Amino acid sequence: MQNINTYIYSRIDTLEEAIKEAWKRKFYQEHWGHKSLDDVINIVRSYKYHTLPVTRKHDLRDNWDNIMCFDGAIDVVSSSGTTGRPVDIPVHKEEENVRVEAIERWLHALGVNTGDKVLILLSMNDLFTLGVLSWQAVKKRNACAIRCSVNRVDRILQIIEHLKPKYVIGNAGPMIRLAEEAGDRWPGHDLLPKKALLGASAVFDQDLNPTPALKKLKELWGFDDYLNTYGSSEIGAVSDECSYHQGLHIHTDHQMIELIDLKNGLPLEDNNQPGELVITGLNLPRGFIPIRYATGDIVAWIKHESCPCGQITPRMGPIIGRVDHQLKISGQTVFPDLLLSLADESTGVMRSAVQVKSEKYGEDEVTLLLVIDDNFNKKEVKNNVISRLDKNLSISPKVNVISSINLLTLEKKASKNTNQVKIPRIFDFRKGI
Numbered sequence: 001m002q003n004i005n006t007y008i009y010s011r012i013d014t015l016e017e018a019i020k021e022a023w024k025r026k027f028y029q030e031h032w033g034h035k036s037l038d039d040v041i042n043i044v045r046s047y048k049y050h051t052l053p054v055t056r057k058h059d060l061r062d063n064w065d066n067i068m069c070f071d072g073a074i075d076v077v078s079s080s081g082t083t084g085r086p087v088d089i090p091v092h093k094e095e096e097n098v099r100v101e102a103i104e105r106w107l108h109a110l111g112v113n114t115g116d117k118v119l120i121l122l123s124m125n126d127l128f129t130l131g132v133l134s135w136q137a138v139k140k141r142n143a144c145a146i147r148c149s150v151n152r153v154d155r156i157l158q159i160i161e162h163l164k165p166k167y168v169i170g171n172a173g174p175m176i177r178l179a180e181e182a183g184d185r186w187p188g189h190d191l192l193p194k195k196a197l198l199g200a201s202a203v204f205d206q207d208l209n210p211t212p213a214l215k216k217l218k219e220l221w222g223f224d225d226y227l228n229t230y231g232s233s234e235i236g237a238v239s240d241e242c243s244y245h246q247g248l249h250i251h252t253d254h255q256m257i258e259l260i261d262l263k264n265g266l267p268l269e270d271n272n273q274p275g276e277l278v279i280t281g282l283n284l285p286r287g288f289i290p291i292r293y294a295t296g297d298i299v300a301w302i303k304h305e306s307c308p309c310g311q312i313t314p315r316m317g318p319i320i321g322r323v324d325h326q327l328k329i330s331g332q333t334v335f336p337d338l339l340l341s342l343a344d345e346s347t348g349v350m351r352s353a354v355q356v357k358s359e360k361y362g363e364d365e366v367t368l369l370l371v372i373d374d375n376f377n378k379k380e381v382k383n384n385v386i387s388r389l390d391k392n393l394s395i396s397p398k399v400n401v402i403s404s405i406n407l408l409t410l411e412k413k414a415s416k417n418t419n420q421v422k423i424p425r426i427f428d429f430r431k432g433i
């Protein structure tokens, strides 16, 4: 297997350029703790790049004036933060071109061509990035963009009936909810878009099997094909799927990627195990230059073997959790996403969420919330979920049945300060988070 370091040092010239630019930002000079740029370059050349400290989102928040550059910026994007000052990222013209091109490649891979109608169900507002990038990319392919908020059920039904879009771009969770809310009015598969581009949706598990969310989405929308992508407002598009669905191909022309150990922060020797995704951006100029930017996303694996599609770029596995969402139950670390997928795979469970409160002694009080289909016996479904948890985890959280209206209230409360692109599934009431 190719070592991740070999992969990093194949791009050393470009990496040095990015570091030289980053050195001009006061934050990095202080953060790296070296006297001169030459010292930092020597570290890179002596194969010790991994000793530069990672930068995290809170660094961006706390040192915003000393890390962002607005000269040449033409847009501002921001991720969906729930606490503290939002981290707003200036995007330069050249950088936006790179971001749009990445989406264009993705549209090309799915077959979007001149004149094709593409329904975009992503937010065009609130500094959200993927919506406006998709809009530009669709037009660059000479296809026809149809923008609609995913919350406008009636309008979307009209669009599907009269304009008949062939493609749709959206997020799995809101798209499932849209079809469910439409109920009997939801059109048959022959009337719906045939192919989908999914933004940062959990569509496959670490063994590359489809997730319950994807199965549900396909059942409701009846796609012939779909492609998934991963990216963030800080970085832009990072990776996307090919039609073989063997993980997400990393855009190595614009990024370098590492996985670091969740416990000690050191680079993982074996990329077949989960680690935190750390990204270095190589394209310049940029409003924010990510140098060893620790995303907080935990990726199941990185594979370096070539893909059946012929591409030789490394592929990353699914995001299996967030560093800041790790829960402590009876001294053990548990990821809420694992609890959610075990619940979602259980028959009779329509929807699920995780609620977290602080307990004493650094432990978390974790409750798995289930919305159960009225056609099923609630007690039986709940017991089935509990036994699945028992089989897969050595410790178990509490499990409560909740009505869909109560879950909706929790979701609305949790997404009040976000751009409402994703449906929240973790309600974190711990202090300080």
Ligand SMILES: [Zn+2]
Pocket: 241, 242, 243, 244, 246, 249, 307, 308, 309, 310, 311
């Ligand atoms: Zn491939």
